[in-house]
Amino acid sequence: MQKHKVIIDTDPGIDDSLAILVALNSPELDVVGISIVEGNVPTDIGFQNALKVLREANRLDIPVFLGAKAPLQHEYTSAQDTHGMDGLGESGIPNVTNVEGPTVLSAQAGYEALLNQYDDVWFMALGPLTNVALSLQHYPDIWHHVSRLIVMGGAYKTNGNTSPVAEYNFWVDPDAADYVFKQSPVEIELVPLDVTRKIVLTPNILQMMAYLNPEKTDFIMKIMRFYFDFHWQQEHVLGAVINDPLVVIYVLHPEIATIIRKYVTVVTTGVALGQSIVDIADFWKKPANATILQDIDAKRVMAYIVGGLLGNDVDTIENELNMIATSLERLS
Ligand code: BDR
Ligand code: CA
Numbered sequence: 001m002q003k004h005k006v007i008i009d010t011d012p013g014i015d016d017s018l019a020i021l022v023a024l025n026s027p028e029l030d031v032v033g034i035s036i037v038e039g040n041v042p043t044d045i046g047f048q049n050a051l052k053v054l055r056e057a058n059r060l061d062i063p064v065f066l067g068a069k070a071p072l073q074h075e076y077t078s079a080q081d082t083h084g085m086d087g088l089g090e091s092g093i094p095n096v097t098n099v100e101g102p103t104v105l106s107a108q109a110g111y112e113a114l115l116n117q118y119d120d121v122w123f124m125a126l127g128p129l130t131n132v133a134l135s136l137q138h139y140p141d142i143w144h145h146v147s148r149l150i151v152m153g154g155a156y157k158t159n160g161n162t163s164p165v166a167e168y169n170f171w172v173d174p175d176a177a178d179y180v181f182k183q184s185p186v187e188i189e190l191v192p193l194d195v196t197r198k199i200v201l202t203p204n205i206l207q208m209m210a211y212l213n214p215e216k217t218d219f220i221m222k223i224m225r226f227y228f229d230f231h232w233q234q235e236h237v238l239g240a241v242i243n244d245p246l247v248v249i250y251v252l253h254p255e256i257a258t259i260i261r262k263y264v265t266v267v268t269t270g271v272a273l274g275q276s277i278v279d280i281a282d283f284w285k286k287p288a289n290a291t292i293l294q295d296i297d298a299k300r301v302m303a304y305i306v307g308g309l310l311g312n313d314v315d316t317i318e319n320e321l322n323m324i325a326t327s328l329e330r331l332s
Contacts, residue, residue, distance in 0.1 A: 011039025011127030089226030154276030171274030
């Protein structure tokens, strides 16, 4: 099987960590590098978390690059209230101290090295777009080696999760997001909050995972507790929205989504800071610069995520999910 080369730019982050694990477990993907951007946690903490995830997957051979520590222009705000001070749900997972190999490269140097080496690279952006914008500004030529740029960010018709209208990744660095929509040589595939919000990992799904594969679920259980507590206290949701893994699932199984192609821009000042505006009715007469996920088959996506994390077949997991649903229906 031909494996697609993948670079993941990320701010791990609980849901980022799940996305990385799913990507690492996908036989169709070859993750050739992971770059860290400021976001859920400061870059140095995100760097350590990527190493923890790689150790968990026994893939410490994959290079991790240190990226931007602050947004292009705005002041940086982390999401440690959501992901914990350590970014992994205050799980106490020990640092990785035994990494061997060359000195850590910057994200920009890492992209240059990888993109000059490979063609047809799929680039997944799971955090604020600062690293991507800086690369497009300073090294535009290497982006011709990227065939797909898939971005988790923005809110298309739904409300934001950081302001009434803004999603976190775009809100943290709206200038970078706006720049990337304007300058990317490949059409962005946008995975917005509208669809990621449907992916709620509940305590009973997690327990099911532990029954099916206790060893692989242990790490996930450790990092999810804090995320569950946050969602309960904040939104009275029993379970946690896991945004980023949908990027990986969509890339591998595009049939799970319906899409539209439109022109998108991001607001960089004022009360709507970070809002993604999708010109649905073509007022601006600009060519589409994004493919936007409109709707998804959420149960199938969850089955792919769980199957990807545990190494189980998707149909088996979907049957298990149906069983869980049935047990709740007995109350009706
Ligand atoms: C995005 O923000 C972060 O908290 C998540 O990791 C995700 O990438 C959702 O708004
Ligand atoms: Ca993220």
